[in-house]
Amino acid sequence: MRRNILITGASSGLGAGMAREFAKRNYNLALCARRIDRLEELKRELQASSPGIKVWVRELDVTDHDQVFEVFDAFHNDMGFVDRVIVNAGIGSGAPIGKGKFSENKRTVETNFLAALAQSEAAMEIFRGQRSGHLIIVSSMSAMRGLRGSMTAYSASKVGVAAMAEGIRADVLRNRAIKVSTIYPGYIRTELNENTAPGKTPFIIDAVKGCQLLTTAIEKEPNTAYVPWWPWRPVGFLMKRLPLSWVVKVS
Numbered sequence: 001m002r003r004n005i006l007i008t009g010a011s012s013g014l015g016a017g018m019a020r021e022f023a024k025r026n027y028n029l030a031l032c033a034r035r036i037d038r039l040e041e042l043k044r045e046l047q048a049s050s051p052g053i054k055v056w057v058r059e060l061d062v063t064d065h066d067q068v069f070e071v072f073d074a075f076h077n078d079m080g081f082v083d084r085v086i087v088n089a090g091i092g093s094g095a096p097i098g099k100g101k102f103s104e105n106k107r108t109v110e111t112n113f114l115a116a117l118a119q120s121e122a123a124m125e126i127f128r129g130q131r132s133g134h135l136i137i138v139s140s141m142s143a144m145r146g147l148r149g150s151m152t153a154y155s156a157s158k159v160g161v162a163a164m165a166e167g168i169r170a171d172v173l174r175n176r177a178i179k180v181s182t183i184y185p186g187y188i189r190t191e192l193n194e195n196t197a198p199g200k201t202p203f204i205i206d207a208v209k210g211c212q213l214l215t216t217a218i219e220k221e222p223n224t225a226y227v228p229w230w231p232w233r234p235v236g237f238l239m240k241r242l243p244l245s246w247v248v249k250v251s
Helices: 013-024 036-049 065-079 102-130 149-171 207-219 229-241 244-250
Strands: 004-008 028-033 055-059 084-087 133-138 178-185 224-227
Touching: 004 013, 004 065, 013 028, 013 036, 013 207, 028 036, 028 065, 036 055, 055 065, 065 102, 084 102, 102 133, 102 149, 133 149, 149 178, 178 207, 207 224, 224 229
Parallel strands: 004 028, 004 084, 028 055, 084 133, 133 178, 178 224
Antiparallel strands: none
């Protein structure tokens, strides 16, 4: 039974929501993000609602790659054994390519892909040493296809992390004690999209329901999971196969 979970990007959104759900299920939690004040507040909340668990928090900017390894190793020392790492930290900003916003798109790719690579490296070093563990990469339904406008760099970064997760999974196929899951969340209402105009995000669900479904999916340790399964698995199937002109109309 996996009991110790490390979650990045845990100060808000899906990271904080998953922490609440795992706490209800009596998991010990190592939580990191840039906003340490929010993490401390979340720690107090979780320990009050689930007094039987242990919670550790540390400040972490995942784009500081050296710090990623330092923080993961420190959590490993705290817990003694890290059962599961959820690579969740990311940003949703971006701009159309060629519109003079290279720095914004660069920041998106560096945060969502290069930082995820650093987190995965740090996690897998721990798991290889333990000879056991479960790595979860949070991608997006945006990874199903290249998307236009402000979503181009974001979708590209999410394609990248999905391919990386598959490569890691292929590398450990013969080691049944190490699992690698790729999670494709659909539209879940968080701080990243709370200001989106009504009607622009079809099939959106609230954060509580979304994080319940994410937690349930992760506990099953699948190779891949669409969350929620309906309608996103069939939507993903169609997105990969429809002509680009059709995808543009709905993206």
